[in-house]
Amino acid sequence: MATQTIEDRLRAEYFSLLPELVRVRERLEAEIRYHLLPITQELVRYERILISARVKGCISAIDRLRRDMEFRTFAEEVPEKYSLLDLHDLAGVRVSVFPQSRLDKVHDLLTAHFREWIPDPFPYEATGDFRAYKYHGHSEASKVVVAEFQVVPIVIGLFWEVEHDALYKPLPELKGIGDDLEMRDRSAQVLRALRAFEDEFEKLVTRGNAAGPKLSN
Amino acid sequence: MTTAVATKKAILDNAGxxxxxxxxxxxxxxARKAFSVEFVDxxxxxxxxxxxxxxxxxxxxxxxxxNPAVPESVRRKLESALA
Structure with missing residues (x-):
């Protein structure tokens, strides 16, 4: 009989977990949308809150587990050591917010509800000078799956989506490119440019709103 | 790029x-050497x-x-991949 590789075992684990992952995603998204209603119902026209929910794909989940280890290679000596349940983002919700002044209110509302969830700060390389938050914990939909929610500035959230869909989705292994010293520097330049863009945009909107006709919701 | 990171990049580039x-x-x-991103950092x-x-x-x-304790199977796979 052919030997089952660690990847085979992880694939089987993924598909046995999938229905639970979908339940976690749906529950978390619904709760977050509900708790943000006091804000989403009062946004003025230039303000945006995008809520996106997802379940990590099978290949992406296995690759993430591999990349989290310094060797980036599963050790055959200890196959039982590896489980997708070690990941904190198998199911997750991202709340992308503009402007930054709204971001803190969104963060306060969600942390008031998800009190038990553990902060998991983004590394500086990921968000630069932007304020951005990430938490993980158990939703009521599952005692075993750890889920994640993020509150991030909209320019970062959309940049990550473009980066993910255009570059990494076809081949998740490409994610390692982002850790090259030169690439980190290029990413830092993008973050600085996005920050300057958002700051200027917000400044002009705020000034224009004060001087001209009030932008209504 | 900070000076330290630029210096590390130059060291690795110059050594091929x-x-x-x-x-x-x-x-x-x-040289048959490899450095993890974490080690360089x-x-x-x-x-x-x-x-x-x-x-x-x-x-x-x-x-x-x-982490210096590289399991034997990992060493074999890495050597094969880098050969």
């Missing part, structure tokens, strides 16, 4: 190291330069990881 994005390490086939340029310059072990690849 390439980046393997799958294993996230810098490697040089002639956590050691200062002087230490990195010392490791890059030290003589290679003639018997096989030398891996520089923060």
């Amino acid at each position: 190291y390439a980046y393997d994005f799958y294993h996230m390490l810098y490697f040089n086939r002639d 956590d050691h200062d340029p002087e230490e990195l330069e010392k490791r890059v310059q030290e003589p290679s072990d003639a018997t096989g690849w030398q891996f520089y990881f923060n």
Whole structure:
């Protein structure tokens, strides 16, 4: 009989977990949308809150587990050591917010509800000078799956989506490119440019709103 | 790029190291050495330069990881991938 590789075992684990992952995603998204209603119902026209929910794909989940280890290679000596349940983002919700002044209110509302969830700060390389938050914990939909929610500035959230869909989705292994010293520097330049863009945009909107006709919701 | 990061980049470039994005390490086939991203991050340029310059072990690849306990199966897979 052919030997089952660690990847085979992880694939089987993924598909046995999938229905639970979908339940976690749906529950978390619904709760977050509900708790943000006091804000989403009062946004003025230039303000945006995008809520996106997802379940990590099978290949992406296995690759993430591999990349989290310094060797980036599963050790055959200890196959039982590896489980997708070690990941904190198998199911997750991202709340992308503009402007930054709204971001803190969104963060306060969600942390008031998800009190038990553990902060998991983004590394500086990921968000630069932007304020951005990430938490993980158990939703009521599952005692075993750890889920994640993020509150991030909209320019970062959309940049990550473009980066993910255009570059990494076809081949998740490409994610390692982002850790090259030169690439980190290029990413830092993008973050600085996005920050300057958002700051200027917000400044002009705020000034224009004060001087001209009030932008209504 | 900070001065320290730029210096590390120059050390690796000048010594002919390439980046393997799958294993996230810098490697040089002639020197038969490989440095993980974590090792490069956590050691200062002087230490990195010392490791890059030290003589290679003639018997096989030398891996520089923060976690020095490289399991045998991992070593075999890495050597095969980098060969």
